[in-house]
Amino acid sequence: FITMFVAGTLVPVSIMPDPVRAAFAWMFPYWTVCAPIELCLGRAEEGRFAQGLLVLSLSAVALEVLRRLVWARGKRRYTASGM
Numbered sequence: 001f002i003t004m005f006v007a008g009t010l011v012p013v014s015i016m017p018d019p020v021r022a023a024f025a026w027m028f029p030y031w032t033v034c035a036p037i038e039l040c041l042g043r044a045e046e047g048r049f050a051q052g053l054l055v056l057s058l059s060a061v062a063l064e065v066l067r068r069l070v071w072a073r074g075k076r077r078y079t080a081s082g083m
Helices: 002-007 018-024 028-032 034-041 048-077
Strands: none
Touching: 002 028, 028 034, 028 048, 034 048
């Protein structure tokens, strides 16, 4: 529910108050659903594409670091019996 709300699928982000829009502009779900639509329709301000690229890049790096940490921890805890 939270991801869909931040992405703008339940309530359009464009009709939300300015502080909420400003906060959502720095979150991953907004840039995967609502922001591309606003960019294609020409409703986004200048420089928004660069901000979206930054947010998505940082999110991708953070998810990769998290993936590596979880994988390393899983390998340490894995105990398999040999065949």
